[in-house]
Amino acid sequence: MARESNLIKIVGKSNYEKLRSFKCLIVGAGGIGCELLKDCILMEFGEIHIVDLDTIDLSNLNRQFLFRQRDIKRPKSTVAVNAVQYFNNSKLVPYQGNVMDNAQFPLNWFKQFDIIFNGLDNLAARRYVNKMSQFLSTPLIESGTSGFDGYIQPIIPGKTECFDCTKKETQKTFPVCTIRSTPSQSIHCIAWAKNFLFGQLFTFDNDSENDNGNDWGTDDQAEIERIKQETGELSALKNIITAQDESRIEQILKKLFVDDIEKLLQIENLWKTRTKPVPLSILIIEKALHNNSGAHLNENSLWTIEEQVNKFIQSIKSLMLRLKKEKIDIEFHKDDKDTLEFVATAANIRSFIFNIPMKTLFDIKQIAGNIIPAIATTNAIIAGLSTLTSLRVLNLLCYAATKSATDLNMAFTAKASNLSQDRYISNPKLAPSNPYCPVSSRVNRGIIQITEMGLSTISLYQLTNLLREKYIFPEEVSILDTSDNRLLYDFDFDDLEGKKLTDLSLGEGSVLLFSDEEGDGTDLKFKKPIEFYFEIASGPLENEILLPQIESSYITARRSLHDETSEQDLREPQDKSKEDQTIILDEDEETAPENKRLKRPLPEESADEVTEEIRKKNKISEPPAEDNVIELD
Amino acid sequence: MITGDVDSSLSADEIALYDRQIRLWGMAAQARMRLARVLLINLSSIGTEICKNIVLSGLGSLCILDSHAVTEEDLGSQFYLSKQDVGLKRLDAAKNRILDLNPRVNVTFDVQDFSSKPLAYFKDFDLVIGTQLTKNEMVRLNEITRHFNLPIYLTGSNGLFGYIFVDLIEFHAEEQKIKSAKATAVGRISDSVEVTEVVEKKDEEKPNKVYEIVKTKHTYKPFVEVLSKPTLKNKLSRRQSKRLSPSVPLTLALFSLDEMQDELTPQILKNKALEICERLEVPTTILSNEYVEQFVVQRNVEFTPISAILGGAVAQDVINILGKRQTPLKSTTILDGITLDMPMFEF
Numbered sequence: 001m002a003r004e005s006n007l008i009k010i011v012g013k014s015n016y017e018k019l020r021s022f023k024c025l026i027v028g029a030g031g032i033g034c035e036l037l038k039d040c041i042l043m044e045f046g047e048i049h050i051v052d053l054d055t056i057d058l059s060n061l062n063r064q065f066l067f068r069q070r071d072i073k074r075p076k077s078t079v080a081v082n083a084v085q086y087f088n089n090s091k092l093v094p095y096q097g098n099v100m101d102n103a104q105f106p107l108n109w110f111k112q113f114d115i116i117f118n119g120l121d122n123l124a125a126r127r128y129v130n131k132m133s134q135f136l137s138t139p140l141i142e143s144g145t146s147g148f149d150g151y152i153q154p155i156i157p158g159k160t161e162c163f164d165c166t167k168k169e170t171q172k173t174f175p176v177c178t179i180r181s182t183p184s185q186s187i188h189c190i191a192w193a194k195n196f197l198f199g200q201l202f203t204f205d206n207d208s209e210n211d212n213g214n215d216w217g218t219d220d221q222a223e224i225e226r227i228k229q230e231t232g233e234l235s236a237l238k239n240i241i242t243a244q245d246e247s248r249i250e251q252i253l254k255k256l257f258v259d260d261i262e263k264l265l266q267i268e269n270l271w272k273t274r275t276k277p278v279p280l281s282i283l284i285i286e287k288a289l290h291n292n293s294g295a296h297l298n299e300n301s302l303w304t305i306e307e308q309v310n311k312f313i314q315s316i317k318s319l320m321l322r323l324k325k326e327k328i329d330i331e332f333h334k335d336d337k338d339t340l341e342f343v344a345t346a347a348n349i350r351s352f353i354f355n356i357p358m359k360t361l362f363d364i365k366q367i368a369g370n371i372i373p374a375i376a377t378t379n380a381i382i383a384g385l386s387t388l389t390s391l392r393v394l395n396l397l398c399y400a401a402t403k404s405a406t407d408l409n410m411a412f413t414a415k416a417s418n419l420s421q422d423r424y425i426s427n428p429k430l431a432p433s434n435p436y437c438p439v440s441s442r443v444n445r446g447i448i449q450i451t452e453m454g455l456s457t458i459s460l461y462q463l464t465n466l467l468r469e470k471y472i473f474p475e476e477v478s479i480l481d482t483s484d485n486r487l488l489y490d491f492d493f494d495d496l497e498g499k500k501l502t503d504l505s506l507g508e509g510s511v512l513l514f515s516d517e518e519g520d521g522t523d524l525k526f527k528k529p530i531e532f533y534f535e536i537a538s539g540p541l542e543n544e545i546l547l548p549q550i551e552s553s554y555i556t557a558r559r560s561l562h563d564e565t566s567e568q569d570l571r572e573p574q575d576k577s578k579e580d581q582t583i584i585l586d587e588d589e590e591t592a593p594e595n596k597r598l599k600r601p602l603p604e605e606s607a608d609e610v611t612e613e614i615r616k617k618n619k620i621s622e623p624p625a626e627d628n629v630i631e632l633d
Numbered sequence: 634m635i636t637g638d639v640d641s642s643l644s645a646d647e648i649a650l651y652d653r654q655i656r657l658w659g660m661a662a663q664a665r666m667r668l669a670r671v672l673l674i675n676l677s678s679i680g681t682e683i684c685k686n687i688v689l690s691g692l693g694s695l696c697i698l699d700s701h702a703v704t705e706e707d708l709g710s711q712f713y714l715s716k717q718d719v720g721l722k723r724l725d726a727a728k729n730r731i732l733d734l735n736p737r738v739n740v741t742f743d744v745q746d747f748s749s750k751p752l753a754y755f756k757d758f759d760l761v762i763g764t765q766l767t768k769n770e771m772v773r774l775n776e777i778t779r780h781f782n783l784p785i786y787l788t789g790s791n792g793l794f795g796y797i798f799v800d801l802i803e804f805h806a807e808e809q810k811i812k813s814a815k816a817t818a819v820g821r822i823s824d825s826v827e828v829t830e831v832v833e834k835k836d837e838e839k840p841n842k843v844y845e846i847v848k849t850k851h852t853y854k855p856f857v858e859v860l861s862k863p864t865l866k867n868k869l870s871r872r873q874s875k876r877l878s879p880s881v882p883l884t885l886a887l888f889s890l891d892e893m894q895d896e897l898t899p900q901i902l903k904n905k906a907l908e909i910c911e912r913l914e915v916p917t918t919i920l921s922n923e924y925v926e927q928f929v930v931q932r933n934v935e936f937t938p939i940s941a942i943l944g945g946a947v948a949q950d951v952i953n954i955l956g957k958r959q960t961p962l963k964s965t966t967i968l969d970g971i972t973l974d975m976p977m978f979e980f
Contacts, residue, residue: 371653
């Protein structure tokens with residue numbers, strides 16, 4: 001029997017031929033991507049394209065099974081494709097690049113695929129690929145994992161929920177006063193050290209710490225004044241750093257860990273219900289300053305307060321030296337030893353002062369570096385579910401034809417996520433698109449073909465008129481460049497009207513949102529906005545531009561984005577796993593498994609990101625943008 | 634997150650390599666895994682997945698026992714094999730590729746047939762995994778693991794459908810969870826699970842947050858007993874039994890008809906499955922003809938996505954019990970690859 005004989009028993013002979021003619025795209029060659037590639041090859045997709053911008057890192061090797069120690073620093077997509085050659089029977093095309101780069105990957109390039117698999121680690125790219133899938137009506141299988149947890153969601157444009165149909169969780173933030181005055185958990189001290197202190201001392205551009213317009217989390221004017229004053233005083237400390245004056249390191253320590261704490265203690269209101277902080281002992285500081293030993297400390301054991309202070313001083317010295325040599329801002333990075341040690345020891349010293357348990361360097365690295373745990377097994381299961389489902393999405397199962405898109409199932413880990421002891425996977429049916437989704441429901445889409453000549457001769461004014469006439473929009477319209485949320489035109493902003501499209505940096509891959517700002521006069525009905533993708537025409541065009549045919553329709557009662565969100569919240573969460581939960585579980589939010597208690601910081605590689613929300617309410621959670629879990633404001 | 638209990642026996646290199654998983658299950662579990670010796674029988678499609686997952690995870694040693702030669706069909710579902718390998722022993726073909734995966738794991742290869750092995754062969758392992766075996770082989774292997782008091786995982790697929798049987802004999806699990814309004818009570822919670830101890834623990838940073846460390850005892854039946862008198866009486870609600878995947882009775886029915894070869898017809902299988910529905914006390918109406926036909930056509934068929942799911946689930950459970958983390962799988966898990974349903978049963 002031949003290699004494909006088993007596959008034919010599952011899909012049938014004619015569907016097997018179809019499969020051989022299909023092209024699939026895998027976005028991401030990481031934890032999920034390596035698994036997807038292997039599965040797609042053995043499922044005999046005719047052509048498999050795989051995109052990743054990243055290179056291989058040591059910490060990938062516990063799960064990304066196509067990579068070896070010798071591959072570290074090489075590009076993931078090409079190494080993966082080389083590694084599978086011995087068992088490959090498909091045409092494979094690797095790309096090193098960012099899938100959101102529309103010069104390398106224009107919409108036209110996406111057109112060739114019959115199905116797209118996401119194996120991504122960040123929200124921006126997930127949203128982008130979702131939008132491409134909506135533009136082209138190409139089915140997308142979205143997925144993600146985080147530790148033991150994982151999910152897949154097939155997205156059939158026009159028929160089922162898209163990635164943006166459910167609200168994505170945003171990262172946890174803390175009020176300013178918690179970080180700057182009254183920390184009660186080590187994460188508050190880590191946020192202080194990483195997002196406030198580090199930036200103040202080692203970067204020159206301090207826009208990030210603008211004390212105005214913040215959520216202070218307090219009305220106590222004395223406290224707010226103190227915080228503002230403190231920010232000012234820190235610039236003095238920065239001079240010590242830039243002057244590379246080691247003899248004044250003592251001042252830094254005394255200011256941060258003694259004087260500032262004493263000032264805080266004077267605001268008595270703060271300490272009525274809280275344990276008072278205890279300024280760091282001068283003795284410890286002085287002893288540490290005279291101790292020059294660079295003892296090697298185990299990053300997995302808890303250091304004493306003396307060791308923390310010693311390390312803190314050493315890390316300042318190293319960073320001072322680097323600032324002098326490199327002459328550019330130093331940025332925090334979890335794998336940059338000096339920056340990590342500075343943040344960890346500063347956070348721990350502050351914790352010590354505020355009677356909060358200190359943490360090991362290993363643990364602080366996870367919080368400050370937004371590291372998401374990741375394992376081979378969850379990725380294998382999730383990629384298996386994705387590729388398995390692709391057969392139903394493409395209607396290739398010979399015994400189980402797909403009658404309706406909403407008969408398809410999404411899936412998420414139930415047992416491993418401690419949601420059920422009665423099922424390993426939960427498999428709710430797909431929901432239809434959310435009628436309030438700004439991506440899949442409340443917009444029409446089309447592609448504008450334009451020539452280079454058109455771009456340099458057609459003005460924004462002319463374009464606006466063409467669109468208004470073609471789609472019968474009223475006088476008051478707006479045009480937004482969605483790539484950077486730049487308003488190009490609306491009824492009281494016509495400054496750019498006379499500019500040619502090239503002058504507005506519009507070209508291949510630009511996406512414009514054209515909206516009715518007037519309505520039918522009753523404020524109840526508006527023309528449905530249209531999103532246009534600009535594509536450079538391959539040949540000459542009459543009038544240099546070709547507008548797509550779009551059935552122009554109305555939407556009722558336009559809402560602000562805020563309203564749409566609350567509208568979504570009102571929708572019945574469909575938790576099909578509830579009935580299966582045993583007494584070990586509980587629907588009480590508080591019973592979330594211990595290891596997920598912290599709203600997971602960031603995906604370093606969170607293709608990989610699911611939180612309580614998804615498991616509880618079956619909504620997909622969201623990987624916040626990289627590297628800023630612990631925002632101050 | 635890791636707290637306390639740092640095991641110094643892991644080297645800095647190992648900690649760096651296994652960083653993303655140590656952050657999930659801790660140093661101590663990783664160190665315990667390094668001591669384990671696992672026997673994997675059959676480098677099938679699922680066996681290949683299990684092997685990959687276990688070797689990546691940094692388990693101590695893995696012995697793979699497989700006497701089969703590579704067939705053309707194997708190429709369609711096993712990624713350690715290449716076209717040039719047809720006719721060679723599977724293990725000879727896959728060996729170097731597996732060894733290259735993670736040099737820290739001691740992998741050994743044995744090309745003999747498992748039925749030729751003397752009883753004593755098995756006692757040197759801490760855990761046995763059998764994949765894509767016949768019913769008789771599964772029963773025999775389970776007798777051996779019972780004899781030596783070893784945990785066993787038996788897994789296989791029938792095309793879009795698959796199963797996992799687990800016999801840990803008796804297993805004590807410990808899990809920490811946030812205490813809910815109602816405290817967990819000590820006592821039996823099902824035929825095979827008993828809560829033996831509940832200890833409260835306060836969060837060291839947030840004193841109003843209280844955890845429970847729940848210790849449970851899980852008892853398992855041997856595979857042969859699971860097959861001989863499975864029942865779901867009083868275990869499913871009416872609605873649940875109506876919605877039970879037909880793959881559950883059909884998987885069990887195929888085991889009962891294990892001796893039959895090509896003479897197996899949809900009608901024979903359906904009759905057997907109807908019998909099993911009655912024994913399980915679930916409605917016979919769940920059995921659709923499409924499912925029955927698929928089970929006949931796809932019997933013993935290996936399919937990569939199904940193998941990836943089953944192999945992932947088995948390997949993770951093995952890692953969990955060796956690292957002593959999380960509650961283990963129930964005795965029987967069935968995967969329906971059409972609906973992605975994957976229920977677990979005690980039977």
